[in-house]
Amino acid sequence: MPALTPSAITTAVEQAVSEASVWDFHTHLYPPAFGTAIGRGVTADPQGLLLWGIDELLTYHYLIAEVLREAAGDGLTAERYYALSKTEQADLIWRKLFVEATPLSEACRGVVTTLTKLGLDPNEATLDGHRRWFAEQSPEEQIDRTLELAGVDTVTMTNDLFDDNERQRWLADPAPLRADPRFPTVLRFDALVTDWEHAVPRLKAWGYDVDRPLSAAAIDEVRRCLSDWITRIGPVYCAMSLPPTWRYPSDDPGVRCLTEAILPVCAEHGLPLALMIGVTRQINPAARLAGDTVGSADVESIALLCRDFPEQRFLVTLLSLENQHELAVTARKFANLTPFGCWWFLNNPSLIEEITRMRLELLGPTFIPQHSDCRVLEQLIYKWDHSRRVIAAVLGDQYAKLAAAGLVVTDSMIERDVQRLLYGNVAGLLQKDT
Ligand code: REL
Ligand code: ZN
Incomplete structure (x- = not known):
């Protein structure tokens, strides 16, 4: 293939990024079932x-x-x-x-x-x-239209074990809830790690015989609960969000739940674990969902977890801008750590640009640049439109620098990289065909 000129590089990258199918790694979207x-x-x-x-x-x-x-x-x-x-x-x-x-x-x-x-x-x-x-629209046709306009192929759900409304639906009839292959499931269970005290009565009410000190028998029961839900919903990964104060190692029951129950179950089922760290919930409770805020996380805790569980695949997104450089450097040290997305308060073009540039320079194509975190279906349209433009600009600059340094930059090279960044890296980590 012939080398592209600088202006042809810009056009080729913009076209490849705007046309590439996306696997959206984290959303709060669901099919009509x-x-x-x-x-x-x-x-x-x-x-x-x-x-x-x-x-x-x-x-x-x-x-x-x-x-x-x-x-x-x-x-x-x-x-x-x-x-x-x-x-x-x-x-x-x-x-x-x-x-x-x-x-x-x-x-x-x-x-x-x-x-x-x-x-x-x-x-x-x-x-x-x-x-x-x-x-006048039916939800089914609106989903088709939205995915088409957004160029999104796969929309990963968040299926929260501690959400009573959702749990009842799974208990009633799981088959229709996991029938649409465009919407893979994810098992989410924040309270096991962030609020063990409140998780105990919930687990007991569901028939799992746990106790507050987290005895060996209780650990077995947490494992049984997770395995039951993995069987029921068939997740592509497990996930939790954690506050900025989260530390590893620690004797905290939440951390024991993680290392003695969650990670062994993930290993048994071959499931990656996503950690979303840096949210302080309800700093302003009156604002409800709008009342959560950001704090800086302890990246060393993530490094130690990756070191102690080298076979476990960790996908990590951090909410504070200040953490991004340390996370990218930590990912250079641990191949089982993949940074993903520009989460929530970072999902703004200026910050996406800074973070994506930094990740590309430090990690090459071995990260997941973005997820949408959509809660409303049609948000996929703008979140991916706005992010694609930034990703294309950052990638275009990097190819231009490579061409100036003497590399022959080709269309197929650009297409391969864009496919990886927007779809293939997620598919590969979740072990699906690309
Ligand atoms: O998954 C999460 O914990 C967060 O992304 C959400 O709780 C948050 O409200 C979301 O809407 C952010 O974009
Ligand atoms: Zn989210």
């Missing part, structure tokens, strides 16, 4: 887990945090906001953040990108027309 509240032909399930449509897009917790700031001068408080109906909440957010103010933030711009790509006008003064359009 988990229930949904709206849509043509739907039996409305108000507790349904599939969130989609204009009201959900606007009441995303990122935008709730923003309207609470924007409208604080009008006397809006979290209590007053949550006392409104969902329709009223969405109307308020539209008016305050999109009509009376310019939607300058990344989360606001995301709504603009999403509506435009769906063929809807983001300049409307009210939401009536948008609501009518969404009500």
Whole structure:
């Protein structure tokens, strides 16, 4: 293949990145079998887990945090906001953040990108027309349309053992919940490691004979619980999020649960473990989901865990910007550690650019640049559109530097790398065909 010129490199990278299929490594999205509240032909399930449509897009917790700031001068408080109906909440957010103010933030711009790509006008003064359009779509066709527009092939779910609503659905009938191969499952169980005291009564109520001091018999019961759920939901990996205060090693029952129950079960089933570290939950409880914040994690704890469990594959994302360099360097030391995504407060173009550049320079193509963390289906459209542009710019610069250094940069080289970064690295780690 002929060497590409500098301007041909830019075009080739932009095209390859915009056209590549994505495996989204971490989302909070679900297929319609988990229930949904709206849509043509739907039996409305108000507790349904599939969130989609204009009201959900606007009441995303990122935008709730923003309207609470924007409208604080009008006397809006979290209590007053949550006392409104969902329709009223969405109307308020539209008016305050999109009509009376310019939607300058990344989360606001995301709504603009999403509506435009769906063929809807983001300049409307009210939401009536948008609501009518969404009500006419069936969830199935909206999933197909959204995945097509976003260029996303696979949407990894988060299936939380401690979520009563979701657990009941799995206990009732698991088959339809794991029937759509576009939505692989993930077993998530934060409380086992972050809140053992509260996990104990829950596990007991589910028929697992555990105790607070975590006796050897209780460890066996935690293992039995995890194995039962792995059999029931068939996850592609296990996952947990941890606070910035999390440390390893430690005598803490949560850490013992990790090393004596979770990691042995992951090993037995050949499952990777994802650690999402750096979230302090509910710093502002009144704001509910919008009330979580960020803190710096202890990267040495991750290094020691990777050292002590060399056969275990760890996928790690950290919430604070300050941790990113140390994480990338730690990944150079431990081949069983893969950094993934620019999580939550880092999912902004300026930060994605800095982090992706750093990871590429330190790790080459051996990381997962992004995951969407979407909670609302159509967010896939903007999150991947915005991230792809940044990833293409960073990659393009790196190829240009390589070409200037004397390497023959070709189309097939670019296509191979882009495929790895957006799909193949995830598929390889989860041991699926690429
Ligand atoms: O999976 C998590 O723990 C977090 O990503 C979520 O709790 C968070 O609310 C999410 O919406 C962030 O993007
Ligand atoms: Zn998440």
